[in-house]
Amino acid sequence: MPSSQNRVKHSLGTRLFAYLQTMRPANIVTAFADILAGFAVAGGVIAFRDGISAYPDGLVWLLLATFGLYGGGVVFNDYFDAELDARERPERPIPSGRASRTGVGILGVLLFFFGWSAAFQVNAYSLVLAVLITAGSLVYDRWAKHSTLWGPLLMGLLRGWNLLLGCSIVPIAMLMEWYLPFIPIAYIASITLISQGEVHGGSRKSGLSSLGLIILVTGALIVLGLHSSYEFMVAVPFVILFAAAVFPPFLKAALNPNPAFIRQAVKRGVICLILLNSALAAGFGGFFLGLFVAMLLPVSAGLAKIFAVT
DSSP states (O other), X not given: OOOHHHHHHHHHXXXXXXXXXXXXXXXXXXXXXXXXXXXXXXXXXXXXXXXXXXXXXXXXXXXXXXXXXXXXXXXXXXXXXXXXXXXHOTTSTTTTTSSOHHHHHHHHHHHHXXXXXXXXXXXXXXXXXXXXXXXXXXXHHHXXXXXXXXXXXXXXXXXXXXXXXXXXXXXXXXXXXXXXXXXXXXXXXXXXXXXXXXXXXXXXXXXXXXXXXXXXXXXXXXXXXXXXXOOHHHHHHHXXXXXXXXXXXXXXXXXXXOHHHHHHHHHHHHHTHHHHHHHHHHHHHOHHHHHHHHTHHHHHHHHHTTSOOO
């Protein structure tokens, strides 16, 4: 028979794991990919090769910043959804009693402050973006996600800002490449749109609209070949890999929008954001940077087997 001390340790471990679950570790890895893609877009990889130490240091701070910002955002998702989850997903950390709602709220606040502090180590532009991401996350978690229009748009915008956060390492790049965030905006909007039916099922109209956005995103990666700084032929393998990974589950969910297929599509969509970012990183920063970003995929996929992504 286990001792009471062992039972306490097990209980503490269970609680710590529950709080970690609210952070969605697999999703945070995809946020790292946003930063690396933005870093490549900004030309930071060139500075890195030239040995300018400020850039790799800044990259580390931005990766830490997105850890706090994204982690805080998904933690507050569970905080605001506690009552809804009690009815629809009682196995989640707060409804199951493994984590307290107050504790989850405190964790979210600490993560946001950590994200701001890390962003401030880079420059004022990074800090402004960090504050915008925080505000947008809270608005999405509390209100916008319940809207079929504003939910997908705001979630996509948050990912676009996260890409710009990577660009902020060279502030002028945010002005020069201002249009690039529309690519992750459209992609995340497609995931958010289809995810609205993951509990009770969706509609073919939403599914086909979501699939159309993914086609648009893939086309945008091809059109980027017209950009003087984007080497499309280098990015081609990553674009093909992205399309091959994301199209089948979204097509399946669009044609048969039952909850199981929709959850599979959402899970694949979230993880494949890494491949989208690898295509951007390869085109702007070279094949090996794209490969490095793509290598985050098995890390995220492995974590997704342990932690939920939605």
